[in-house]
Amino acid sequence: MRAVTRAGEGAKPGRPRVAVSACLAGEPVRYDGTDRAHPAVRGVLARLFELVPVCPEAGAGLGVPRPPVELVGPPHAPRALGVADRALDVTEALRAWSEATAARLEVAGHVLKARSPSCGLARVPIRRTPRAGLRPAGTGLYAAALRRRRRWLPVVEETALETAEGLGAFVEAVLARARLDALLAAPAPEALAAFAARHRWWLAMRSPARAREVEALARRGPAPATLRQLEAAFMRAVLVRRATPTREARLLRRLLALAKPALGPDERRRLAALLAGAEADAAARAELRAALAACFAAHPHPRVAPDDLYLWPDAAMREAARRVAEAG
Ligand code: SF4
Numbered sequence: 001m002r003a004v005t006r007a008g009e010g011a012k013p014g015r016p017r018v019a020v021s022a023c024l025a026g027e028p029v030r031y032d033g034t035d036r037a038h039p040a041v042r043g044v045l046a047r048l049f050e051l052v053p054v055c056p057e058a059g060a061g062l063g064v065p066r067p068p069v070e071l072v073g074p075p076h077a078p079r080a081l082g083v084a085d086r087a088l089d090v091t092e093a094l095r096a097w098s099e100a101t102a103a104r105l106e107v108a109g110h111v112l113k114a115r116s117p118s119c120g121l122a123r124v125p126i127r128r129t130p131r132a133g134l135r136p137a138g139t140g141l142y143a144a145a146l147r148r149r150r151r152w153l154p155v156v157e158e159t160a161l162e163t164a165e166g167l168g169a170f171v172e173a174v175l176a177r178a179r180l181d182a183l184l185a186a187p188a189p190e191a192l193a194a195f196a197a198r199h200r201w202w203l204a205m206r207s208p209a210r211a212r213e214v215e216a217l218a219r220r221g222p223a224p225a226t227l228r229q230l231e232a233a234f235m236r237a238v239l240v241r242r243a244t245p246t247r248e249a250r251l252l253r254r255l256l257a258l259a260k261p262a263l264g265p266d267e268r269r270r271l272a273a274l275l276a277g278a279e280a281d282a283a284a285r286a287e288l289r290a291a292l293a294a295c296f297a298a299h300p301h302p303r304v305a306p307d308d309l310y311l312w313p314d315a316a317m318r319e320a321a322r323r324v325a326e327a328g
Pocket residue numbers: 021022023024029030031054055056057058113116118119
């Protein structure tokens with residue numbers, strides 16, 4: 001991989017593209033010429049996605065090595081000033097590159113280096129005045145541009161990838177964003193309906209209200225304003241409402257109610273027993289999900305699409321789950 005200074009052109013079909021702070025990918029682009037290679041970035045993410053290394057400071061022409069900078073000023077409008085030489089002000093160069101790159105980056109997710117005055121998402125050290133003490137209250141200039149221009153992009157710092165839960169949530173969000181991008185690239189009415197149906201229960205696990213909203217918007221057709229609303233509803237559910245055991249158990253209860261007419265008395269009792277322990281037991285949830293998938297495959301239901309992503313995860317989702325489990 002080579003550090004990107006003009007990121008984003010020419011997305012290729014295939015694996016979703018994920019931008020990463022180049023130092024996390026192992027590029028020696030830090031101010032002192034070192035890297036911050038991160039195992040989850042170079043491991044699971046590199047196997048699942050096409051990584052796009054991005055270094056705002058190198059991209060803005062500050063060079064490697066270079067004098068280190070830090071944030072100074074109010075948190076909503078800081079400047080990036082030299083640590084040793086306060087006359088060094090790289091704010092405008094960094095802002096211009098960051099705004100242009102954030103606008104054209106064609107990726108389904110982004111991993112940012114924590115605490116960096118360019119890349120850090122939150123709690124970046126900042127001084128109110130050049131002589132004040134450092135407080136963890138800033139946002140890096142590139143991260144702020146990304147937030148402004150790409151509100152519905154999954155963006156995390158590398159520290160969020162250090163638990164299996166955090167890594168799994170990010171990978172899932174990237175795959176969801178990539179499916180949405182494919183839809184938005186060719187939003188025919190039938191494609192919108194199929195997308196909503198396929199995501200019905202997967203989305204309902206996170207937020208039943210958002211799942212209903214996405215279905216209603218999909219029925220309205222591909223007008224640009226409707227697509228923007230659909231994007232917001234879908235990504236809000238993906239980014240804000242994680243799939244917790246409690247939410248999955250609640251979803252399984254709803255699916256079991258739909259399946260009941262097709263089940264014999266013994267199977268009903270067995271699945272009811274699994275449901276009773278579902279919230280606390282991942283194995284019970286998996287067994288119940290598999291039983292419901294078999295039931296709906298044998299007895300199709302109008303509310304369950306034949307390619308429902310909760311019951312029958314696609315190949316990319318299955319591979320992602322396997323890789324995250326192996327890493328954990
Ligand atoms: S944190 Fe960001 S700006 Fe700093 S070296 Fe890494 S990629 Fe470059």
